[in-house]
Amino acid sequence: MAVSGEQLDAYARLIVEVGCNVQPGQDFGISAYVEHAPFVHRVVREGYAAGARHVDVLYVDEQLRKTVVEVGPDGDLGYTPPWLVERRKAFDGQAYLLLRGHPDPTMFDDVDGERLARSRRQEEDAVWLRQVSDRRVNWALVSCPTEGWARTVFGEPDVDRLWEAVFRTVRLDEPDPVAAWREHTDRLEQRSALMNERRFDALRFRGPGTDLTVGLHPGSIWQGARDVTAWGQEHVANLPSEEIYTTPHAGRTEGRVRSTMPLVLSGRIVTGLEMRFEGGRVVETRADEGLEVVQAQLATDEGAAMLGEVALVDGTSRVGREGFVFFDTLFDENATSHIAYGQGFTSSVEGTEELSPEELADHGVSQSSLHTDFMIGGPAVEVDGLTADGDAVPILRDNAWQLG
Amino acid sequence: MAVSGEQLDAYARLIVEVGCNVQPGQDFGISAYVEHAPFVHRVVREGYAAGARHVDVLYVDEQLRKTVVEVGPDGDLGYTPPWLVERRKAFDGQAYLLLRGHPDPTMFDDVDGERLARSRRQEEDAVWLRQVSDRRVNWALVSCPTEGWARTVFGEPDVDRLWEAVFRTVRLDEPDPVAAWREHTDRLEQRSALMNERRFDALRFRGPGTDLTVGLHPGSIWQGARDVTAWGQEHVANLPSEEIYTTPHAGRTEGRVRSTMPLVLSGRIVTGLEMRFEGGRVVETRADEGLEVVQAQLATDEGAAMLGEVALVDGTSRVGREGFVFFDTLFDENATSHIAYGQGFTSSVEGTEELSPEELADHGVSQSSLHTDFMIGGPAVEVDGLTADGDAVPILRDNAWQLG
Numbered sequence: 001m002a003v004s005g006e007q008l009d010a011y012a013r014l015i016v017e018v019g020c021n022v023q024p025g026q027d028f029g030i031s032a033y034v035e036h037a038p039f040v041h042r043v044v045r046e047g048y049a050a051g052a053r054h055v056d057v058l059y060v061d062e063q064l065r066k067t068v069v070e071v072g073p074d075g076d077l078g079y080t081p082p083w084l085v086e087r088r089k090a091f092d093g094q095a096y097l098l099l100r101g102h103p104d105p106t107m108f109d110d111v112d113g114e115r116l117a118r119s120r121r122q123e124e125d126a127v128w129l130r131q132v133s134d135r136r137v138n139w140a141l142v143s144c145p146t147e148g149w150a151r152t153v154f155g156e157p158d159v160d161r162l163w164e165a166v167f168r169t170v171r172l173d174e175p176d177p178v179a180a181w182r183e184h185t186d187r188l189e190q191r192s193a194l195m196n197e198r199r200f201d202a203l204r205f206r207g208p209g210t211d212l213t214v215g216l217h218p219g220s221i222w223q224g225a226r227d228v229t230a231w232g233q234e235h236v237a238n239l240p241s242e243e244i245y246t247t248p249h250a251g252r253t254e255g256r257v258r259s260t261m262p263l264v265l266s267g268r269i270v271t272g273l274e275m276r277f278e279g280g281r282v283v284e285t286r287a288d289e290g291l292e293v294v295q296a297q298l299a300t301d302e303g304a305a306m307l308g309e310v311a312l313v314d315g316t317s318r319v320g321r322e323g324f325v326f327f328d329t330l331f332d333e334n335a336t337s338h339i340a341y342g343q344g345f346t347s348s349v350e351g352t353e354e355l356s357p358e359e360l361a362d363h364g365v366s367q368s369s370l371h372t373d374f375m376i377g378g379p380a381v382e383v384d385g386l387t388a389d390g391d392a393v394p395i396l397r398d399n400a401w402q403l404g
Numbered sequence: 405m406a407v408s409g410e411q412l413d414a415y416a417r418l419i420v421e422v423g424c425n426v427q428p429g430q431d432f433g434i435s436a437y438v439e440h441a442p443f444v445h446r447v448v449r450e451g452y453a454a455g456a457r458h459v460d461v462l463y464v465d466e467q468l469r470k471t472v473v474e475v476g477p478d479g480d481l482g483y484t485p486p487w488l489v490e491r492r493k494a495f496d497g498q499a500y501l502l503l504r505g506h507p508d509p510t511m512f513d514d515v516d517g518e519r520l521a522r523s524r525r526q527e528e529d530a531v532w533l534r535q536v537s538d539r540r541v542n543w544a545l546v547s548c549p550t551e552g553w554a555r556t557v558f559g560e561p562d563v564d565r566l567w568e569a570v571f572r573t574v575r576l577d578e579p580d581p582v583a584a585w586r587e588h589t590d591r592l593e594q595r596s597a598l599m600n601e602r603r604f605d606a607l608r609f610r611g612p613g614t615d616l617t618v619g620l621h622p623g624s625i626w627q628g629a630r631d632v633t634a635w636g637q638e639h640v641a642n643l644p645s646e647e648i649y650t651t652p653h654a655g656r657t658e659g660r661v662r663s664t665m666p667l668v669l670s671g672r673i674v675t676g677l678e679m680r681f682e683g684g685r686v687v688e689t690r691a692d693e694g695l696e697v698v699q700a701q702l703a704t705d706e707g708a709a710m711l712g713e714v715a716l717v718d719g720t721s722r723v724g725r726e727g728f729v730f731f732d733t734l735f736d737e738n739a740t741s742h743i744a745y746g747q748g749f750t751s752s753v754e755g756t757e758e759l760s761p762e763e764l765a766d767h768g769v770s771q772s773s774l775h776t777d778f779m780i781g782g783p784a785v786e787v788d789g790l791t792a793d794g795d796a797v798p799i800l801r802d803n804a805w806q807l808g
Contacts, residue, residue: 048477049475055472057468061444064448068452073452076459086486
């Protein structure tokens with residue numbers, strides 16, 4: 001069954017109203033792939049309907065990036081034109097949408113992984129991550145199916161099947177999707193509140209290839225899908241969103257972890273990722289595929305090899321219940337529990353919002369120009385909360401939430 | 405017969421080597437429609453092969469512009485984000501390509517013409533026109549066929565037929581296109597030299613609906629396809645290019661003129677355009693279609709209603725010999741003689757390159773944020789050069805060049 005214009009418009013409206021929550025008079029920035037142009041027009045229309053003063057679309061062309069990686073001079077890899085940085089800065093205090101859904105997740109399979117990793121525009125990303133971390137933007141990250149993405153997932157370019165799955169994960173099958181999102185985010189907030197009451201000293205993940213202890217800050221704050229900007233504007237940064245998450249102490253991760261799902265990184269698929277941590281830092285990495293992309297990322301800057309996020313997802317997840325790998329981190333990270341190396345969020349650690357980057361690093365909030373999630377949860381992975389006295393409290397068993 | 409990858413690469417190479425003449429170490433900026441992405445990748449590849457330091461592509465989405473015209477707030481029409489202006493300025497002293505070839509020249513037929521005209525980003529255009537006028541960029545304007553453009557021309561989306569026509573007009577059917585361009589530009593330079601020796605006081609166009617006298621500067625300089633930047637870099641700004649042109653005195657156009665071909669303006673087709681001039685200024689305008697777009701343009705600024713260019717094309721033109729209307733000014737202006745209202749070129753008037761915009765306007769070099777060509781030549785239009793003594797010297801008769 002072909003996806004209808006009404007369904008696409010409903011998704012565009014959900015993105016604008018629930019995701020970014022664009023306010024009258026705001027500028028509304030959008031980054032999208034060139035392949036998304038027809039859907040972008042619908043989002044733009046909804047953005048103006050919500051009262052946006054100006055909608056600004058920047059099209060990103062992954063085939064172009066591939067060309068640069070293949071034939072561009074060394075100095076042009078990752079070069080960020082100053083205007084791109086200016087553009088990002090202009091959305092301080094405004095609404096922003098990252099429209100993902102890769103045109104072809106296998107596109108970069110045959111290019112040099114190290115050059116590919118260097119093609120990321122760190123300067124632009126750094127501005128963005130700082131805006132997000134400081135809650136200076138009401139933003140959302142959502143995905144728009146493409147034929148290439150559908151082919152990676154299903155083995156055939158069945159883009160309508162992927163659209164239908166996306167619609168279910170974002171609750172567009174509910175009679176009132178906006179009300180359904182309110183209820184869902186309330187539930188995640190209740191879970192976050194339980195975790196915040198407990199104030200665990202650390203989390204422990206145990207499963208095949210995994211025995212990882214992630215030390216938390218005394219002031220680590222758990223939160224769910226509902227985000228609030230520094231000026232009090234609610235939005236939902238990820239559609240779908242099934243996780244509760246916080247920022248761990250960058251110096252207190254110990255042990256080893258094996259990823260439980262593939263991830264897509266710089267357009268490359270990474271499988272069988274394993275890492276060993278000592279004193280918070282990755283000291284050993286291996287993978288079945290895509291290792292060099294991960295290694296290049298870990299070498300990017302001081303904070304890249306330390307954790308900036310830990311997140312819990314249980315088996316009620318609408319993404320997990322789809323039962324297939326989306327090959328898109330936005331979805332797959334909401335299928336199961338995960339961690340991220342790179343930038344930590346000041347909004348997730350009490351009393352850090354006024355600190356400089358240097359002070360944050362000293363305080364154990366990882367500082368990096370990147371933030372890469374990978375999935376470590378599932379039915380075979382037990383998650384405990386460790387108290388300061390060393391007691392272990394079950395949080396997840398066989399994918400079911402335990403904390404009451 | 406389908407167009408081959410080799411033909412497309414040869415066109416991309418011609419654009420980079422003859423059109424922009426990209427030099428090693430230069431930045432190479434490109435503006436293209438999203439629909440052009442596959443061809444853009446070829447141009448980018450050739451740009452790097454020519455030694456570009458950085459290739460910067462900005463995708464323009466006309467459907468997005470249509471959306472803004474249809475539903476955007478009044479204040480967003482023509483709003484230029486500061487980053488777009490910064491981006492343009494960054495190409496001062498660099499190479500730039502404008503890739504045209506509209507995705508669908510009839511796209512704007514049903515939108516409000518006045519709002520459409522206001523959707524042009526004047527601030528960005530003004531930076532660009534100043535860079536061009538001051539010869540601060542080695543640039544080219546070329547076109548890439550699209551299905552919508554082919555449909556407008558042929559009544560069916562025969563994009564390969566349009567590609568073949570484009571290839572002929574840019575001499576890609578010659579065994580050595582680069583040598584063919586050298587020969588062609590030499591010939592246009594000889595004609596320019598003849599015109600510059602004569603130093604006519606004015607040109608007179610006479611034909612059906614036309615009796616127009618275009619007064620020249622004593623220092624009006626005629627030139628052909630070969631352009632040279634302020635630092636001596638040769639390039640060919642228009643592919644194809646069949647014209648010799650100069651900048652007339654903005655205050656000395658008198659009489660009436662009828663366009664001899666349709667033109668595409670802000671995505672709208674204008675037919676049957678007629679104008680009457682007094683003291684250099686348009687005082688009366690009519691058209692069969694698209695009048696409001698022209699009128700909105702003429703009202704843009706002080707210089708919009710005065711001539712900034714007059715150009716001569718004879719019947720040997722490769723564009724004219726294709727025998728059909730391209731509905732694309734780049735081609736149609738090279739089919740026959742034309743004039744342009746709006747910005748004049750300092751490089752076409754002796755001793756004006758150091759003058760301020762105010763001084764240029766006083767000097768009779770039209771100052772405007774736009775420059776719109778329209779076609780007034782053809783077999784039925786006689787062109788004479790008028791000497792200071794009032795003698796008339798035939799320049800074009802029945803589309804044949806007369807001046808020896």
